[in-house]
Amino acid sequence: MTIDQPMSGGCQCGAVRFTAGKLGRPSICHCRMCQKAFGGFFGPLVTADPAHLEWTRGAPTLFRSSAKIWRGFCAKCGTPLTYQMREGVELAIGAFDHPERLEPQIQVNHKKRLPWIDHLFDQPVLDNPEVEAAHAAIESWQHPDHNTDKWPEDAT
Template sequence: MEPGVLCGGCFCGAVRYAVQAVFDAGYCHCSICRRISGAGAVCWFSVREEHFRVTRGHPQALHSSEHFTRYFCGACGTHLYGTDDLPPPPKVGSRLVSAMLGTLDEPELVPPRIHQWWSSRMRWYGDAAGLPTFDTGRISHPDERPVRS
């Protein structure tokens, strides 16, 4: 891998991509991202269009709104990235590709920096920091956990 290049792909490996020069990263709380992912919020990162390339496979497209197209693996269904269908923002100078942070091979290298669509968040989202934590998939019965005040 070239220095400064991050790689990622879908769950089954049919689609792979490479990026350089991450532009931004954050959480999106919009209702479309929640529906597409099945999660309360998604983590994404963006790169300029010229810094993103698919290196293997052929992602399928889904126009999820009048201004955004999402791409996913046709074999395993992983939502990989999306592109803005509007002209590039003048302050950025390029279209941005927003990729799902969890599809990176090394997602720890790109920490989220913002919350987007915060006004659309699930109201309980801010309480997540105080929840019990478990280091593995083995969790205690809900009746056996400490009660939060």
């Protein structure tokens, strides 16, 4: 799978934004380092061609998580952005403006997955209109899922 059309994305606060073209294989990684880096059950990543990756606002801060890996994140809000190695770069799928276009095609480090992950979506769904209304009423200060000339929008 290769996605040739450029896709944009960035961190939660908007301090770091990117445009990436020539995206490769979307995946999820179950290794413990990805779990910790994303603060989640796995790390959702997509390979990117560094020649077609442009940081359009700011740039990620790098943390060396192992002898071979650097992880990029926003220094202001902490959003995970990259998994970098000598061989290339992968971008966090959730950081894209349209993550729904990057359905994972493979699982990496499957033997390291959390023991209950295969049954995660068997759990009951909370369908509570009061909870949904409370969430809908929250005013988000998160950067919108599209490029902006400046952010926050009231900045001069």
